[in-house]
Amino acid sequence: MSKEIKFSDETLEVVAKIILRYPEGRQKSALLPVLHIAQAEFDGWLSSEVMDYVASILNIKPIEVYEVASFYSMYNLKPVGKCLLEVCRTGPCMLNGAEDLVAHFENKLNIKDGETTADGMFTLKTVECLGSCGTAPMLQCGADYYENLDNQKADALLDKLRDENQRSRYC
């Protein structure tokens, strides 16, 4: 890996502020928010080097980071495309066309659920209920929700994201 694994000074300040939210000696509580920040800073996924770095910042053991990172579905332990399309597939969304939407993406992007396009632009992932069942079918990309989707809107979204050519972020 070429990039040095180190947060910028500004990010370190943000992390220091987060740690202040908890009582003294409970800095481990900052682990979930800090992992989100790390993922956003280091290409959208958590390599073991990044996790070790987070452990050193919070003064906890690397295993404490690994076991958390592997538990929560929003942490990516493998590289992902610039835009992670997380399509909800649970009951209420399924009732309103989530399966067709997933099939449309698979065709259009020529990948299967869980795969990344050859150009590294998109990763398609099916996920469980995102709390947006009244606007189904829907997907999340970074912090943004895209709701009441149909094939046309899905295509327009792909074009927009491709034009922007940005890595989507949650934070």
Add this chain to the structure above:
Amino acid sequence: MARKILLEHLNVPGIETLEVFRKMGGYQAVEKVLKTMSPDDVTEEVKKSGLRGRGGAGFPAGMKWSFIDKKSEKPRYLVCNADESEPGTFKDRYLMEKIPHSLIEGMIVSSYALGAKTSYIYIRGEYFYVLRILEKAIAEAYEAGFLGKNILGTDYSLDLHVQIGAGAYICGEETALLESLEGKRGNPRMKPPFPAISGLYASPTVVNNVETIAAVPHIVNMTGDEYAKIGVGRSTGTKLISASGHINKPGVYEIEMGLPVEEFIYSDEYCGGIKNGKRLKALIAGGSSVPILPEHLITKTANGDARLMTYESLSDGGFVSGTMLGSGGFIVMDETTCIVRNTWTLARFYHHESCGQCSPCREGTGWMEKVLHRIENGHGKMSDVDLLVDIAKKIEGNTICPLGDAAAWPIASAIRHFREEFEYHVKYPEKVKDPKHFFYAPFVSEKMNASIA
């Protein structure tokens, strides 16, 4: 029946700002409790109001508060459960997004009642943009002196923080949530001890849902006795219902408890009836974990009484012919729905979300998902239907946390009410090959066929 409390000012422009929120009467409850009430007075009002937890279990909020260990030397904590991941539920997100200060005001008043000096809102990781809305509102509240040291010049001080999750339904279970807030995997704890004795950082802690906490300032303002007059019997107040599925107007509605289910589904004020003029087939009334109801038990109970939107009426008939109000995730299914397919997606959900600590839940959810998958795809055996009932029974009551039950109930109830449909999948595999098998030709039970003939 159209009484609005939580969403009364929903359409006031700028209601997400502190300024407009205050103009509409916001933060009056903070002033009232800090200057004229003792913490125990506040708890007493909440008890009188009959407010029950809005997160799913419906436990009386005032009673829960009174369990907090006051003898402990340790700091006390209030933690708001904004994990909202129960399929069909999106009411907390709506409230936090539209009127963020209603939750913050509720956190201040409730923290005061509990004697908490630091409180947390734990929000699911996917709601990052809602986190930003809350953080902005909290900054405004600090600025205006409603948070921080010596609030409104009194000797009460409070810090409020929002903690972000990272994608795990199980973190909605209160002890898993506390583990997660401590920076660990979301593994539920054994109870007892209950959080009121040993919760966050082994200190006395109360965990309440967003909607529960947001109701508290209103109770303080109008008094508990007045709040208790709204609704029916032990179902007091209003409830946010998030409606989805095959209806004309999906969305979040505030209803007064006691509204007939029929009116909720068909009135233009609420769901606006079934989409495309189709026929109603089934209902999941309170989030994916509650038993599913077939058409004939939705608007009427087994005794023929009108079914109402209350804790009691929805559970009338127990698990034989009733369901639960749960989280208020109201999922409506029309005649084109395949109950087996729907049940399978829910089983997959619970399998995905099981934390893996208990064998019955970890293994049972995966097993049920597999069996449902093969039935749905026409590879099932007739004995599979009873096998599912058997697995569900063996999970129920045998696990550390209620996720096991939550996974078992939807499956057991689907088979109880729609057994014929499961058997149809086994008998006619070629007819269920197309994943949309009931989309063009809705399932007609043999009983129904016979009655038509």
